[in-house]
Amino acid sequence: MRGITPVITTVLLLLMAVAAVGGAWVWYQRMQSSAQTGGQAGVEKIKGATGVQYLYIDTVTDSGGAPSIVIGNQGPEIVNITNIKVNPASSLQDCQATFVSQNVNPGSFTTFNCSAVTYPGDGVTVTVKLYSGAVIKDIVQQTG
Secondary structure, three states: OOOOOOHHHHHHHHHHHHHHHHHHHHHHHHHHHHHHHHHHHHHHHHHHHHHHHHHHEEEEEEEEOOEEEEEEEOOOOOEOEEEEEEOOOOEEEEEEOOOOOOOEEEOOOEEEOOOOOOOOOOOOOOEEEEOOOOOOEEEEEOOO
């Protein structure tokens, strides 16, 4: 009876082992690359919104019966404001019904006119909620 010689058996087993290790290595590299790319995208998304901590309200004044909010950025990067809500009375209200996201450049000021909110009068404390993506910052400021 003839069979496979021990030398050929050993060579075949070694080839199968090398192929299995090579396949596992390729799979591991792809998984690692995929996780790293996804993690970097998440970090960039969060990093882009963390500049909200550098924003501050310079003034809240009357602009034709509605609040005009001047926001400053003392941080090193541009911060994109995606929404603003103001609490001049009892509940938070959107600053504008048709708010378009707007950038606040580093070292400068940007004025937001809140057409959907009534100016509460001078000397009134208001809460302003700034939204930048998933990051929210509450700032309490006195009008006038």
